[in-house]
Amino acid sequence: MNTARPAHIAAPAWLGVLLIITGLLGLLGAFSLSVERIELLLHPNEALGCDLNPFLSCSGAIESNQGEVFGFPNPFLGLMAFPAPIIMGALTLGRVAMPRWVWTVFSIGVLGGMVLVLWLAQQSIFVLGFVCPWCFLVWLAMYAMAFPLWVWALGAGGLPAPAGLRSSAARFSSWGWVLSLALAVILVVTIMLVLPGIPRYLFAF
Template structure:
Protein backbone atom coordinates (compact mmCIF):
# COMPACT_ATOMS: atom_id res chain seq x y z
CA UNK A 1 0.00 0.00 0.00
CA UNK A 2 1.28 3.53 -0.70
CA UNK A 3 2.83 5.46 2.13
CA UNK A 4 1.74 8.86 3.32
CA UNK A 5 2.13 11.28 0.40
CA UNK A 6 3.48 14.17 2.45
CA UNK A 7 7.26 14.47 2.69
CA UNK A 8 7.03 16.73 5.72
CA UNK A 9 6.84 15.15 9.12
CA UNK A 10 3.70 16.49 10.89
CA UNK A 11 5.56 17.36 14.09
CA UNK A 12 2.91 19.69 15.50
CA UNK A 13 0.24 17.05 14.95
CA UNK A 14 2.44 14.43 16.59
CA UNK A 15 3.03 16.57 19.67
CA UNK A 16 -0.69 17.25 19.96
CA UNK A 17 -1.54 13.54 19.63
CA UNK A 18 0.83 12.69 22.48
CA UNK A 19 -0.50 15.52 24.66
CA UNK A 20 -4.16 14.82 23.89
CA UNK A 21 -3.65 11.09 24.38
CA UNK A 22 -2.03 11.60 27.77
CA UNK A 23 -4.76 13.98 28.95
CA UNK A 24 -7.54 11.76 27.61
CA UNK A 25 -5.99 8.65 29.16
CA UNK A 26 -5.69 10.36 32.55
CA UNK A 27 -9.35 11.43 32.38
CA UNK A 28 -10.38 7.86 31.53
CA UNK A 29 -8.21 6.47 34.34
CA UNK A 30 -9.68 8.92 36.83
CA UNK A 31 -13.22 8.03 35.82
CA UNK A 32 -12.39 4.32 36.03
CA UNK A 33 -11.10 4.78 39.57
CA UNK A 34 -14.25 6.73 40.46
CA UNK A 35 -16.34 3.84 39.12
CA UNK A 36 -14.39 1.34 41.22
CA UNK A 37 -14.94 3.58 44.24
CA UNK A 38 -18.70 3.64 43.67
CA UNK A 39 -18.84 -0.14 43.17
CA UNK A 40 -16.91 -0.83 46.36
CA UNK A 41 -18.85 1.75 48.39
CA UNK A 42 -22.56 1.55 47.56
CA UNK A 43 -24.30 4.80 48.34
CA UNK A 44 -21.08 6.80 48.20
CA UNK A 45 -20.53 9.74 45.89
CA UNK A 46 -17.66 10.34 43.53
CA UNK A 47 -14.98 12.86 44.42
CA UNK A 48 -15.87 14.77 41.26
CA UNK A 49 -19.45 15.35 42.44
CA UNK A 50 -19.58 19.07 43.14
CA UNK A 51 -23.29 19.74 42.74
CA UNK A 52 -26.42 18.18 41.23
CA UNK A 53 -25.34 19.78 37.96
CA UNK A 54 -21.59 19.16 38.00
CA UNK A 55 -21.00 15.54 38.93
CA UNK A 56 -19.72 12.16 37.73
CA UNK A 57 -21.96 9.71 39.60
CA UNK A 58 -25.12 10.21 37.54
CA UNK A 59 -23.19 9.72 34.32
CA UNK A 60 -21.24 6.68 35.51
CA UNK A 61 -24.31 4.91 36.87
CA UNK A 62 -26.57 5.61 33.88
CA UNK A 63 -27.03 3.20 30.98
CA UNK A 64 -25.31 5.81 28.81
CA UNK A 65 -22.24 5.33 30.99
CA UNK A 66 -21.97 1.67 29.96
CA UNK A 67 -23.31 1.56 26.42
CA UNK A 68 -21.31 -1.51 25.43
CA UNK A 69 -21.92 -3.44 28.64
CA UNK A 70 -18.92 -2.10 30.54
CA UNK A 71 -18.04 1.38 31.85
CA UNK A 72 -17.25 3.81 29.05
CA UNK A 73 -13.94 4.91 30.65
CA UNK A 74 -12.51 1.50 29.77
CA UNK A 75 -12.85 2.50 26.12
CA UNK A 76 -10.78 5.55 26.92
CA UNK A 77 -8.11 3.56 28.74
CA UNK A 78 -7.62 1.46 25.63
CA UNK A 79 -8.37 4.03 22.95
CA UNK A 80 -6.21 6.93 24.13
CA UNK A 81 -3.11 4.77 23.90
CA UNK A 82 -3.37 4.91 20.08
CA UNK A 83 -2.79 8.69 19.68
CA UNK A 84 0.14 8.51 22.11
CA UNK A 85 1.76 5.67 20.17
CA UNK A 86 1.11 7.28 16.78
CA UNK A 87 2.40 10.65 17.94
CA UNK A 88 5.56 9.20 19.45
CA UNK A 89 6.17 7.08 16.35
CA UNK A 90 5.90 10.16 14.10
CA UNK A 91 8.34 12.04 16.31
CA UNK A 92 10.70 9.07 16.03
CA UNK A 93 10.56 9.30 12.24
CA UNK A 94 7.97 6.66 11.40
CA UNK A 95 5.97 6.94 8.19
CA UNK A 96 2.69 5.07 8.02
CA UNK A 97 0.99 3.40 5.08
CA UNK A 98 -2.23 4.87 3.76
CA UNK A 99 -4.32 2.02 5.22
CA UNK A 100 -2.92 2.78 8.67
CA UNK A 101 -3.93 6.43 8.46
CA UNK A 102 -7.39 5.37 7.26
CA UNK A 103 -7.78 3.01 10.23
CA UNK A 104 -6.51 5.63 12.68
CA UNK A 105 -8.80 8.30 11.22
CA UNK A 106 -11.80 5.99 11.42
CA UNK A 107 -10.98 5.32 15.07
CA UNK A 108 -10.77 9.05 15.81
CA UNK A 109 -14.02 9.61 13.92
CA UNK A 110 -15.76 6.96 16.00
CA UNK A 111 -14.44 8.61 19.18
CA UNK A 112 -15.70 12.01 18.01
CA UNK A 113 -19.14 10.65 17.12
CA UNK A 114 -19.38 8.87 20.45
CA UNK A 115 -18.39 12.03 22.30
CA UNK A 116 -20.97 14.10 20.42
CA UNK A 117 -23.61 11.56 21.42
CA UNK A 118 -22.45 11.61 25.04
CA UNK A 119 -22.54 15.41 25.06
CA UNK A 120 -26.14 15.34 23.85
CA UNK A 121 -27.07 12.74 26.48
CA UNK A 122 -25.41 14.72 29.26
CA UNK A 123 -27.07 18.00 28.36
CA UNK A 124 -30.49 16.91 27.11
CA UNK A 125 -31.18 13.65 28.98
CA UNK A 126 -29.11 13.33 32.17
CA UNK A 127 -28.96 17.06 32.88
CA UNK A 128 -25.45 16.85 34.31
CA UNK A 129 -21.94 17.91 33.36
CA UNK A 130 -19.30 15.36 34.32
CA UNK A 131 -15.91 17.07 34.90
CA UNK A 132 -13.74 14.22 33.65
CA UNK A 133 -16.09 13.65 30.73
CA UNK A 134 -15.67 17.29 29.76
CA UNK A 135 -11.88 16.86 29.80
CA UNK A 136 -12.36 14.00 27.33
CA UNK A 137 -14.59 16.14 25.16
CA UNK A 138 -12.03 18.95 25.24
CA UNK A 139 -9.25 16.81 23.75
CA UNK A 140 -11.33 14.63 21.42
CA UNK A 141 -12.80 17.55 19.47
CA UNK A 142 -9.54 19.21 18.31
CA UNK A 143 -7.96 15.79 17.74
CA UNK A 144 -10.77 14.95 15.31
CA UNK A 145 -10.29 18.23 13.44
CA UNK A 146 -6.49 17.92 13.33
CA UNK A 147 -6.42 14.32 12.10
CA UNK A 148 -9.03 14.86 9.40
CA UNK A 149 -7.38 18.04 8.13
CA UNK A 150 -4.05 16.20 8.04
CA UNK A 151 -5.32 13.27 5.98
CA UNK A 152 -7.06 15.68 3.63
CA UNK A 153 -4.12 18.04 3.15
CA UNK A 154 -1.70 15.18 2.49
CA UNK A 155 -3.95 13.36 0.04
CA UNK A 156 -4.26 10.28 2.24
CA UNK A 157 -7.97 10.75 1.68
CA UNK A 158 -8.21 11.43 -2.08
CA UNK A 159 -9.53 14.94 -2.60
CA UNK A 160 -9.31 17.80 -5.12
CA UNK A 161 -6.24 20.03 -4.88
CA UNK A 162 -8.38 22.98 -3.75
CA UNK A 163 -9.70 20.95 -0.82
CA UNK A 164 -6.17 19.86 0.06
CA UNK A 165 -4.97 23.46 0.06
CA UNK A 166 -7.96 24.49 2.16
CA UNK A 167 -7.29 21.73 4.67
CA UNK A 168 -3.67 22.84 4.88
CA UNK A 169 -4.76 26.39 5.59
CA UNK A 170 -7.35 25.33 8.17
CA UNK A 171 -4.77 23.25 10.04
CA UNK A 172 -3.50 26.39 11.76
CA UNK A 173 -7.08 27.24 12.71
CA UNK A 174 -7.71 24.03 14.67
CA UNK A 175 -7.51 25.86 18.05
CA UNK A 176 -10.15 28.34 16.90
CA UNK A 177 -12.35 25.54 15.54
CA UNK A 178 -12.08 23.83 18.91
CA UNK A 179 -12.95 27.04 20.81
CA UNK A 180 -16.01 27.57 18.59
CA UNK A 181 -17.08 23.99 19.28
CA UNK A 182 -16.64 24.52 23.04
CA UNK A 183 -18.69 27.70 22.78
CA UNK A 184 -21.54 25.85 21.04
CA UNK A 185 -21.53 23.22 23.78
CA UNK A 186 -21.49 25.94 26.45
CA UNK A 187 -24.44 27.73 24.87
CA UNK A 188 -26.43 24.50 24.63
CA UNK A 189 -25.65 23.69 28.26
CA UNK A 190 -26.62 27.20 29.36
CA UNK A 191 -29.90 27.19 27.44
CA UNK A 192 -30.85 23.71 28.60
CA UNK A 193 -29.41 23.59 32.12
CA UNK A 194 -28.96 27.25 33.13
CA UNK A 195 -25.36 26.53 34.17
CA UNK A 196 -24.61 30.10 35.22
CA UNK A 197 -27.73 30.26 37.37
CA UNK A 198 -26.84 26.94 39.04
CA UNK A 199 -23.27 27.99 39.74
CA UNK A 200 -23.89 31.58 40.80
Protein backbone atom coordinates in the same frame (compact mmCIF):
# COMPACT_ATOMS: atom_id res chain seq x y z
CA MET B 1 1.17 18.85 -10.60
CA ASN B 2 1.18 15.41 -8.98
CA THR B 3 -2.19 14.79 -7.30
CA ALA B 4 -1.57 11.16 -6.33
CA ARG B 5 -1.81 10.33 -2.66
CA PRO B 6 1.60 9.37 -1.22
CA ALA B 7 2.14 5.79 -0.08
CA HIS B 8 3.92 6.84 3.12
CA ILE B 9 3.30 10.04 5.09
CA ALA B 10 5.44 11.77 7.72
CA ALA B 11 3.26 14.06 9.84
CA PRO B 12 4.50 17.42 11.18
CA ALA B 13 5.88 17.70 14.69
CA TRP B 14 3.03 19.94 15.88
CA LEU B 15 0.56 17.17 15.14
CA GLY B 16 2.66 14.69 17.09
CA VAL B 17 2.69 16.99 20.11
CA LEU B 18 -1.07 17.55 19.81
CA LEU B 19 -1.83 13.83 19.61
CA ILE B 20 0.29 13.08 22.67
CA ILE B 21 -1.22 15.89 24.77
CA THR B 22 -4.83 15.19 23.82
CA GLY B 23 -4.28 11.44 24.16
CA LEU B 24 -2.88 11.91 27.66
CA LEU B 25 -5.76 14.19 28.66
CA GLY B 26 -8.30 11.71 27.34
CA LEU B 27 -6.50 8.88 29.10
CA LEU B 28 -6.48 10.89 32.34
CA GLY B 29 -10.23 11.39 32.09
CA ALA B 30 -10.88 7.72 31.28
CA PHE B 31 -8.58 6.52 34.06
CA SER B 32 -10.14 8.86 36.62
CA LEU B 33 -13.63 7.73 35.65
CA SER B 34 -12.54 4.08 35.90
CA VAL B 35 -11.23 4.70 39.42
CA GLU B 36 -14.47 6.46 40.36
CA ARG B 37 -16.44 3.52 38.95
CA ILE B 38 -14.52 1.13 41.20
CA GLU B 39 -14.98 3.45 44.18
CA LEU B 40 -18.71 3.51 43.54
CA LEU B 41 -18.81 -0.29 43.54
CA LEU B 42 -16.81 -0.49 46.76
CA HIS B 43 -18.64 2.32 48.54
CA PRO B 44 -22.09 2.67 46.93
CA ASN B 45 -23.44 4.95 49.65
CA GLU B 46 -20.62 7.50 49.55
CA ALA B 47 -20.41 10.52 47.27
CA LEU B 48 -17.59 10.60 44.74
CA GLY B 49 -14.97 13.31 44.74
CA CYS B 50 -16.24 14.59 41.38
CA ASP B 51 -19.86 14.88 42.55
CA LEU B 52 -19.71 18.64 42.97
CA ASN B 53 -23.43 19.44 42.80
CA PRO B 54 -26.59 18.06 41.11
CA PHE B 55 -25.46 19.54 37.79
CA LEU B 56 -21.81 18.39 37.97
CA SER B 57 -21.82 14.70 38.82
CA CYS B 58 -19.77 11.65 37.90
CA SER B 59 -21.82 9.05 39.76
CA GLY B 60 -24.96 9.97 37.85
CA ALA B 61 -23.18 9.46 34.54
CA ILE B 62 -21.54 6.22 35.66
CA GLU B 63 -24.82 4.70 36.84
CA SER B 64 -26.86 5.75 33.81
CA ASN B 65 -27.63 3.53 30.83
CA GLN B 66 -25.60 5.92 28.69
CA GLY B 67 -22.58 5.13 30.85
CA GLU B 68 -22.44 1.60 29.42
CA VAL B 69 -23.04 2.04 25.70
CA PHE B 70 -21.40 -1.25 24.72
CA GLY B 71 -22.41 -3.26 27.77
CA PHE B 72 -19.40 -2.27 29.90
CA PRO B 73 -18.40 1.07 31.49
CA ASN B 74 -17.49 3.68 28.87
CA PRO B 75 -14.22 4.63 30.66
CA PHE B 76 -12.83 1.17 29.90
CA LEU B 77 -13.24 1.96 26.22
CA GLY B 78 -11.22 5.14 26.73
CA LEU B 79 -8.46 3.18 28.47
CA MET B 80 -8.20 1.01 25.37
CA ALA B 81 -8.55 3.79 22.79
CA PHE B 82 -6.52 6.77 24.03
CA PRO B 83 -3.13 5.02 23.95
CA ALA B 84 -3.52 5.00 20.13
CA PRO B 85 -3.06 8.79 19.63
CA ILE B 86 -0.22 8.76 22.14
CA ILE B 87 1.56 6.07 20.11
CA MET B 88 0.84 7.87 16.83
CA GLY B 89 2.16 11.10 18.31
CA ALA B 90 5.35 9.43 19.52
CA LEU B 91 5.95 7.88 16.09
CA THR B 92 5.33 11.26 14.49
CA LEU B 93 7.88 12.98 16.71
CA GLY B 94 10.27 10.17 15.79
CA ARG B 95 9.84 11.24 12.14
CA VAL B 96 8.45 7.84 11.15
CA ALA B 97 6.78 7.96 7.74
CA MET B 98 3.82 5.64 8.21
CA PRO B 99 1.82 3.97 5.44
CA ARG B 100 -1.08 6.03 4.16
CA TRP B 101 -3.62 3.43 5.29
CA VAL B 102 -2.44 3.80 8.89
CA TRP B 103 -3.43 7.48 8.90
CA THR B 104 -6.68 6.64 7.14
CA VAL B 105 -7.65 4.01 9.72
CA PHE B 106 -6.56 6.23 12.61
CA SER B 107 -8.53 9.22 11.28
CA ILE B 108 -11.63 7.06 10.86
CA GLY B 109 -11.16 5.73 14.39
CA VAL B 110 -11.02 9.29 15.72
CA LEU B 111 -14.22 9.99 13.77
CA GLY B 112 -15.88 7.09 15.59
CA GLY B 113 -14.69 8.49 18.91
CA MET B 114 -15.99 11.94 18.00
CA VAL B 115 -19.43 10.58 17.10
CA LEU B 116 -19.56 8.78 20.45
CA VAL B 117 -18.57 11.79 22.57
CA LEU B 118 -20.97 14.08 20.69
CA TRP B 119 -23.80 11.65 21.39
CA LEU B 120 -22.76 11.32 25.04
CA ALA B 121 -22.63 15.11 25.40
CA GLN B 122 -26.12 15.41 23.91
CA GLN B 123 -27.45 12.72 26.22
CA SER B 124 -25.77 14.21 29.27
CA ILE B 125 -26.97 17.78 28.71
CA PHE B 126 -30.44 17.28 27.25
CA VAL B 127 -31.53 13.89 28.64
CA LEU B 128 -29.74 13.34 31.97
CA GLY B 129 -29.54 17.01 32.90
CA PHE B 130 -26.01 17.13 34.29
CA VAL B 131 -22.36 17.07 33.19
CA CYS B 132 -19.69 14.71 34.43
CA PRO B 133 -16.47 16.74 34.97
CA TRP B 134 -14.15 13.94 33.82
CA CYS B 135 -16.41 13.27 30.83
CA PHE B 136 -16.16 16.96 29.97
CA LEU B 137 -12.37 16.65 29.90
CA VAL B 138 -12.62 13.67 27.53
CA TRP B 139 -14.99 15.60 25.25
CA LEU B 140 -12.62 18.56 25.01
CA ALA B 141 -9.65 16.26 24.37
CA MET B 142 -11.49 14.68 21.45
CA TYR B 143 -12.51 18.07 20.04
CA ALA B 144 -8.92 19.32 20.23
CA MET B 145 -7.58 16.17 18.59
CA ALA B 146 -10.07 15.59 15.81
CA PHE B 147 -10.27 18.66 13.62
CA PRO B 148 -6.52 19.46 13.35
CA LEU B 149 -5.94 15.78 12.52
CA TRP B 150 -8.64 15.63 9.85
CA VAL B 151 -7.68 18.90 8.14
CA TRP B 152 -4.04 17.85 8.03
CA ALA B 153 -4.91 14.30 6.87
CA LEU B 154 -7.05 15.64 4.03
CA GLY B 155 -4.27 17.92 2.84
CA ALA B 156 -1.49 15.34 3.21
CA GLY B 157 -3.36 12.50 1.54
CA GLY B 158 -4.08 10.53 4.68
CA LEU B 159 -7.78 10.66 3.86
CA PRO B 160 -9.23 10.14 0.38
CA ALA B 161 -10.52 13.38 -1.10
CA PRO B 162 -10.74 15.18 -4.48
CA ALA B 163 -7.60 17.03 -5.54
CA GLY B 164 -9.24 20.44 -5.05
CA LEU B 165 -10.28 19.64 -1.49
CA ARG B 166 -6.83 18.25 -0.72
CA SER B 167 -5.21 21.43 -2.01
CA SER B 168 -7.49 23.65 0.09
CA ALA B 169 -6.96 21.53 3.20
CA ALA B 170 -3.19 21.63 2.68
CA ARG B 171 -3.23 25.43 2.71
CA PHE B 172 -5.08 25.49 6.04
CA SER B 173 -3.57 22.34 7.56
CA SER B 174 -2.43 24.12 10.73
CA TRP B 175 -5.75 25.92 11.31
CA GLY B 176 -7.94 22.97 12.24
CA TRP B 177 -7.80 24.18 15.84
CA VAL B 178 -10.26 26.94 14.91
CA LEU B 179 -12.96 24.32 14.32
CA SER B 180 -12.02 22.61 17.59
CA LEU B 181 -12.28 25.89 19.48
CA ALA B 182 -15.62 26.70 17.86
CA LEU B 183 -17.07 23.34 18.91
CA ALA B 184 -15.75 23.75 22.46
CA VAL B 185 -17.35 27.20 22.71
CA ILE B 186 -20.66 25.81 21.42
CA LEU B 187 -20.48 23.07 24.05
CA VAL B 188 -19.83 25.49 26.91
CA VAL B 189 -22.53 27.93 25.80
CA THR B 190 -25.03 25.07 25.43
CA ILE B 191 -24.25 23.82 28.94
CA MET B 192 -24.66 27.31 30.40
CA LEU B 193 -28.00 27.82 28.66
CA VAL B 194 -29.50 24.39 29.29
CA LEU B 195 -28.11 23.78 32.79
CA PRO B 196 -28.38 27.15 34.57
CA GLY B 197 -27.49 25.57 37.92
CA ILE B 198 -23.84 25.26 36.88
CA PRO B 199 -21.82 28.23 38.22
CA ARG B 200 -20.67 30.45 35.36
CA TYR B 201 -17.14 30.84 36.74
CA LEU B 202 -16.42 27.16 36.05
CA PHE B 203 -16.42 27.98 32.32
CA ALA B 204 -14.71 31.37 32.39
CA PHE B 205 -11.82 31.49 29.91
